[in-house]
Amino acid sequence: MAGKFGRIRLAAALGAACATLVVLPTAAQAAPTAAQAAPAAAADPHAGTLAALKAFQSAAGPGAGVYAGDAANSWSLSAGTGTINTNAPIQPDEHFRAGSQTKTFTAATVLQLVDEGKVSLETPIEKYLPGVVQGNGYDGNAITVRQLLHHTSGIAAYEPLLSRPAANPDGSYSLDALVREGLKRAPASAPGTAYLYSNTNYMILGMLVEKTTGTPVHRAITDRIITPLGLTRTVFPAPGDHSLPTPAVNGYHGVRFAGLYFWTPVLDYDPSAFSSSGAMISTERDLAKFYQALIGGKVVSPAALAEMQNAKGADYEGGGYGLGLIRRDLPCGGSAWGHNGMVPGYYSMTMVTADGRHVSVVTNAHLTTNVPAAQMDKVVTTALCEGR
Template sequence: MAMTRKSRRTRLPAALGLACAAAFALPAPAQATPAADHAETLAALKRFQAAAGPGAGIYAGDSSGSWNLSTGTGILNTDTPVKPTDHYRIGSQTKSFTAATVLQLVDQKKISLDTPIEQYLPGVVDGNGYDGNTITVRQLLQHTSGIPAYEPLLDSPSANPDGSYALDALVRQALKHPPASQPGAWRYSNANYLILGLLIEKTTGTSVDKAITERIIQPLGLTGTSFPAPGDRSLPTPAVHGYNGVRVGPFFFWTDVISYDPSLFSTAGAVISTQQDVTTFYQALAAGKIVSPTTLADMEKTVVVGAPGSPLAYGLGLIRHTLPCGGAAWGHDGGVPGYYTETLVTDDGRHAAVVTNADLATNPPVNQMYTLLDKALCEKRS
């Protein structure tokens, strides 16, 4: 159960940027407002947590300020609320960081979206039915490359002696599976973003964790966010404790997540952040503070995900979710061992970041998650 899966998306019928990013203001700290002010959101949070992990929290608000709610516990056998400054592994929300880095390189004329990946990474996407001359950078970003779903946790290559995983080895392992389709059809695959990690390394001449840190994390002042280097299994404190588990009706069973090396997920899901930080990132991205307006417009060109009428569509590393109160929100979800998360922001300053401390691979609470996000983004104060 590595990152956000295709099933999660189809179950519901969702000057350059660096110079601007450094000046982007952090959102206001969460305020301790009475729960009664957010009664519908709190009720939705409780329903979500009842189908999710031991605890859950939401950090939300609008252009005038932010607030947060928590239910359950961030650490079993304690009364520990989930706080907006707690660290957790954001899973596939990492893909938005990866996409933003690629799009900065597009702004700098070092990469072209419609150039075949073979021209940048000769021989990498080749053989076993693949032809890198027919798959573009844009298609990798949008999951329309034809590469099938890939779960590193279930199908990993051999680890390095220190237990970490080489990015190129992950890509080779993923491409042992033949294409699922010709390029053009939407199919969510972590492999696309692992290949994009190699593209970032080849283009920048540095490791991908360093490239994303220097281009995105540091300029935005995201002090609670990190892209762990291979071999770094630590989680900064304070942290939401992650668990594995199952729920059957009202019954559940939780076990601590066994330590794993985040390099297993790399540019598809390795980033650590907080609700406040990841909100700042998506707000900066949506406001055109990380990439140019032209490139942002490319990111926001979407394909519908799921059945006709689905509220979800996918751009270049961004999910577009149509809100029941009108308009749309942008962001991404993610799941890695121990965590299920999502963050959405709107153009008018509304935002909502959700985390629960378990990733229920067999029955993720997708509907409850989106109901919660809709309540927070559309709520009217009582």
């Protein structure tokens, strides 16, 4: 996943080697007295979410956390641990690598440029980035900005974990080199005819942001979104910046099989390998705040937000995909909007509704097999619907 890994830890039904599941309620959910235990448990407003979180963690990493609530209040739960062989429940203000949740920040920045009249959704990318999307069956004159945002460009799927261009002397990766690497894969379809999720789309959009603003994409997103929204625990690292701010959730690589699980710490890597498609660092609380602001109309214009929420013709894991936003239709009615993310060490998702309900979930492992997407969705939908 991220190069070489350190020592392997094996834990399961092996006596003292077995990891301990720890569930940490918030202070408001502190353990009741013996006389109060039965009625308090019956009245627990988040019992369904806790059960879903435990099920998710049992199929996910060493730990899992959820931060959720409505427009007035928030609460958090944790299962397992953020550091193996310790009791360190994941907290909502601890940093982790947010992966493809970065795509929503990139999309929102592009839509701001649309609001400013500097970019048009229907204009071919060739106009803005001459010669970038050409060759190997690609023609930038036939691929619009909208199609890149919508993953309907026809550009083939690209996973930077599996194939990267040559690094710069400092170990970082340039966006143009990443795009060239992604475009080595032949087109998957004609532009505008099919949906296919591809990181290359959002790397090209990162180049568009840089060309249009004259600013590196990490700085443009920081100046336009992170700083104005007061996301003090959110970072888009510059190329070459490998650091993960403290406090942090420790990330692991691993597998689960037949009751056994194997964790190896994710070693240092340069997040510029993912850039505008997945490089950002944040927290559960900050991500919920960002998506609430976006869906609440505080980041782009109403017209631009409506474009972002246009998910027609783009299905994604049982939901819809707009312009940098995933739609989840809720069992309790209505829809939630957000994005998921997966990079070495972490699997996360944040979703919000128009009335201010929010949920952000993270587990501290990037599983190579049996990714618990259904269990993640269960936590999300339960947290958003519980008590309604």
